[in-house]
Amino acid sequence: MNKRKKTRWPVWLVGFIVLAGGILGINLMVQNVLAGNHSVTENVEVSPSAYPGLNIETRTKKTKHYILSISNVLTNNKEINTPIQTWVNDQEKKFLTQVKTGTKTLQGDHRAELNITVDTNKINDHLYSLVFTSYQITTGGANGQSIIKSFNIDTAENKILNLSDIMTYDKATVNHIMSIVKEELKKQKNVHSYVFEAELQKSIKNPSGWKWSIGNGVFTLYFNKYEIAAGAAGTVQVNIPLKSLHSYLKKDLTKKWNITYENNDEPKGKRPTQPPLDPKGKYVALTFDDGPHPKVTPRVLKTLKEYNTKATFFMLGVQVEYYPDMAKKVAKAGHEIGNHSKSHPNLANMSLSEVRKQIIESSHRIKDATGEKPTLFRPPYGAMNESVKKVTKEQKTPIILWSVDSLDWKSRNAQAVNKEVAKNIRSGSIVLMHDIHASTADALPHMLKSLKKQGYQFVTVSQLLSLNKSTGNGPYYNQ
The missing domain is CATH 3.20.20.370 (Glycoside hydrolase/deacetylase)
Structure with missing residues (x-):
């Protein structure tokens, strides 16, 4: 019978492994405590949405030091999901880093908060504009910070669309859109007085950096807080009627995507009146x-x-x-x-x-x-x-x-x-x-x-x- 040969580990190596494991365990424990993970309530749910080809993932987490609520959109395609998930993960990573840094100030009801939501504009059954908003409150003051990111996706061709996929633009086009944006901002009385002209010019003249979406007859541009205006204006949204951009859109766009140029009318409805209650009732x-x-x-x-x-x-x-x-x-x-x-x-x-x-x-x-x-x-x-x-x-x-x-x-x-x-x-x-x-x-x-x-x-x-x-x-x- 063959005897199994015993492996003898050098004492110094055993000690190193134990020490390293101990340090790693302590480090993880410290991180968990800093993040409040000794009292965690977490829930993840994926369910189909009203939009063909899109599922909604909702993830919530509550710890001693922070509240996290993330909504994400999942498709059946990796090329679409990966960049979206990368952005979401990056927002969460930055948030948790700030929480860890400011843990000492997060006591009692003063918990940090990360809230990521997504707005979906449906163009047709395979074209969507997904507009994410990441709202964070950490330790940097009473007001939170909002960051907007848009992804325009084509689930039929399995890709994320660029501005050049829908629009032909040059310097003249950008200047024209600049004038339209200015006119639209004038209509926003709560925003217009806070706009910085120089920052607006800088942002519009960089089309590759635009955060945009299409839906319901409008082309929308989104600007983060402080991007083009003072903080009091918050995030800024400018809706441009698609008919104003008709000459710049790709020729086959309206036919291929079935885009409409007018806003849809809102449905009307009226709730029936309720009978009065007996004052003596329970x-x-x-x-x-x-x-x-x-x-x-x-x-x-x-x-x-x-x-x-x-x-x-x-x-x-x-x-x-x-x-x-x-x-x-x-x-x-x-x-x-x-x-x-x-x-x-x-x-x-x-x-x-x-x-x-x-x-x-x-x-x-x-x-x-x-x-x-x-x-x-x-x-x-x-x-x-x-x-x-x-x-x-x-x-x-x-x-x-x-x-x-x-x-x-x-x-x-x-x-x-x-x-x-x-x-x-x-x-x-x-x-x-x-x-x-x-x-x-x-x-x-x-x-x-x-x-x-x-x-x-x-x-x-x-x-x-x-x-x-x-x-x-x-x-x-x-x-």
């Missing part, structure tokens, strides 16, 4: 945030229908954009729809112009999908500043908070959700839930059955406010 308003979701929202709707219950859904503009049919189903079922911002940032750390964009753009998307403009607003995290109050007052959308937090976002457990609601519910309560967690859909049947047994009736937030004769902008927590 009412609660159930609310659902962060949707619509392609898997969870249908389950929530089914349960609400079974119990003949109406609720209020505070929707995100980016979610409505990707799942417009689901938003439409919520409205068609007779539920109330509120605005929850475009991309769920902490509005309390944003400028007036940034807050206005978050609220108004989300409102437009909800109206496009459902046919009705939302009449209520709930700020993400319940965070607000004077800018939020100003814009919501302008839009006539009262600020709605909550009096019962189900903590479904934290527990992700149906029994825990029901226990939390049962413990804190009372007549007049506004209950906070999220129609993006499967556990919330799991909890709902027992919750409705139990509350109905106790004599509660379920109403929308607007009905609850009318019962209390509430007027003004709020914020409203109710009982």
Whole structure:
């Protein structure tokens, strides 16, 4: 029988390996602690969108020191996915580096935040303009920083398009576009006074650096904060009617891509009036945030229908954009729809112009999908500043908070959700839930059955406010 020969390692080598492993382990542990990874809540989900060939990946992460929320678009092609993923990864890497550097200043509720969202402009079933916004709050002051990056993709030819693929341009073309941009900026009264002429000239004269998209009859240019204007202007967007650029577009473009030159009309719709409530009744308003979701929202709707219950859904503009049919189903079922911002940032750390964009753009998307403009607003995290109050007052959308937090976002457990609601519910309560967690859909049947047994009736937030004769902008927590 052959004896297996034992390998003898030199003592110095064994010691080195142990030491190196120890140092590596300590280094990783330190990095995890610095990033708050000893208390991490992370979720990754990939689901099909309303756009052919595109899937949406949503990744959320909460640690002691930061909150991360990233939306990304995935296609079936590596040549398209790789540069997009590289940019997203680069944004996350820079963010985490800054978090690590400033960890000592991130205590209590002062957590850093990275919020990456994507707007999708559909040209046809294989041509899309993807406009990413990376919004970061680290330790560099109260206001965050927004960075915009656009990717124009062709899923049929499996490539990312360059400006030269759609437009023939030379010095004369650039000068003409410069004049159009200036005229369009004059119409933006909240931006025009902050524009730096020299910086605008510098940016426009570099077409290879343009951040652009096409959709709904317009060619759009995007400028990062401080790129062409003072910080008070925030990020700047200029929409140029495609008909103004007709002579510069590639000749076969309109036929091949089926591009239209006029903006589409917005759908019109009107919600039926609700009957008045009995002042002696026992009412609660159930609310659902962060949707619509392609898997969870249908389950929530089914349960609400079974119990003949109406609720209020505070929707995100980016979610409505990707799942417009689901938003439409919520409205068609007779539920109330509120605005929850475009991309769920902490509005309390944003400028007036940034807050206005978050609220108004989300409102437009909800109206496009459902046919009705939302009449209520709930700020993400319940965070607000004077800018939020100003814009919501302008839009006539009262600020709605909550009096019962189900903590479904934290527990992700149906029994825990029901226990939390049962413990804190009372007549007049506004209950906070999220129609993006499967556990919330799991909890709902027992919750409705139990509350109905106790004599509660379920109403929308607007009905609850009318019962209390509430007027003004709020914020409203109710009982």
